[in-house]
Amino acid sequence: xxxxxxxxxxxxxxxxxxxxxxxxxxxxxxxxxxxxxxxxxxxxxxxxxxxxxxxxxxxxxxxxxxxxxxxxxxxxxxxxxxxxxxxxxxxxxxxxxxxxxxxxxxxxxxxxxxxxxxxxxxxxxxxxxxxxxxxxxxxxxxxxxxxxxxxxxxxxxxxxxxxxxxxxxxxxxxxxxxxxxxxxxxxxxxxxxxxxxxxxxxxxxxxxxxxxxxxxxx
Numbered sequence: 001x002x003x004x005x006x007x008x009x010x011x012x013x014x015x016x017x018x019x020x021x022x023x024x025x026x027x028x029x030x031x032x033x034x035x036x037x038x039x040x041x042x043x044x045x046x047x048x049x050x051x052x053x054x055x056x057x058x059x060x061x062x063x064x065x066x067x068x069x070x071x072x073x074x075x076x077x078x079x080x081x082x083x084x085x086x087x088x089x090x091x092x093x094x095x096x097x098x099x100x101x102x103x104x105x106x107x108x109x110x111x112x113x114x115x116x117x118x119x120x121x122x123x124x125x126x127x128x129x130x131x132x133x134x135x136x137x138x139x140x141x142x143x144x145x146x147x148x149x150x151x152x153x154x155x156x157x158x159x160x161x162x163x164x165x166x167x168x169x170x171x172x173x174x175x176x177x178x179x180x181x182x183x184x185x186x187x188x189x190x191x192x193x194x195x196x197x198x199x200x201x202x203x204x205x206x207x208x209x210x211x212x213x214x215x216x217x218x
Contacts, residue, residue, distance in 0.1 A: 001085070001093055008097035011070055012063070022059040022102045023109060029055035030113040041118045048117035049178030052127055055113075056106045057138060057167055063102055064142040064163065065149075065156035067094060068213075072150050081217050087210040095136075095143040095206075103135035119182060126181025130194060134174040137198040140205045141166045147213040169197055 033051050037043055071077040080090050110131055111124040119127065145163040152158060176190040 001089060004080075004085070004090065004093050005097055008094055009101060012097060012101040021062055023105050025062055026055045026059045026106055026109065027113065029058065030116050033117065045118040045120055045182070048114055048119040049123060049127060049182055050175045051117060052110050052114060052119075053131070053134075053171055053175040053178065056103075056110065056131055056135065057171055059106055060098075060102055060135065060138045060142060061160055061163065063098065064146050065159055067098055067143060067146040068150045069146075077150070077213075078217060081214070087213065088206040091143050091147065091209045091213065092140075092202075092206045095140045098142065099136050099139040103131075103139050107131040107135060122184055123178055123182025126187060127178040130174045130177040130181075130191070133191070133198055134170045134194050137170050137201040138167060140201050140209075141170075144205050144209040144212070147209040147216070150213065150216055170194065173197065 030051065033047070034044060037047065068077060071080065081087055083090075107128060110127050111119075114124055114127055142159075142163055145159045145166075148162060149156075149159045173190045173194040177187050177194055180187045180190065
């Protein structure tokens, strides 16, 4: 499993589809928002949690189409499917590699970009915490979508259409945690809901992804 994780990390950096692209997109979204809504600091501070969460979600989408495509193209996916390793474990490792190269950098840079949106000082901790808890679910759901569309022509567009509705609960509760935290309100309820969504996703989605991938590989 460790060897597979290291291999996927190397492929992600060599392909250029994770770390740099996601961060660049996240930065562009954050910089463009003040141009569209105006420079009013009160308005920017109000919408900052939602904008940061939406930017992180869209940044995660950018590299999903390459999550399994490289292995599909060179035949490695067939070997992984017939290897002694359980396919559920293989897909979980791939989701972890995607989170390390895409989700984790977004978590680390979000407070810095929050400054550009005039995020309240109390919100820096909560936006970081909510992204740290919620982004693993985005990667795991994205892995399910990648398994569902692997090998299809123009699968990237279809992948986005399939995954976006599944991202909505995570987006709602993640942004709510950051919004309430920035405003000084209680965050226990949305935080527990966000953690529950992530825990459920990590527990059940590898099995769903493995099932649809087996069907696609037949």
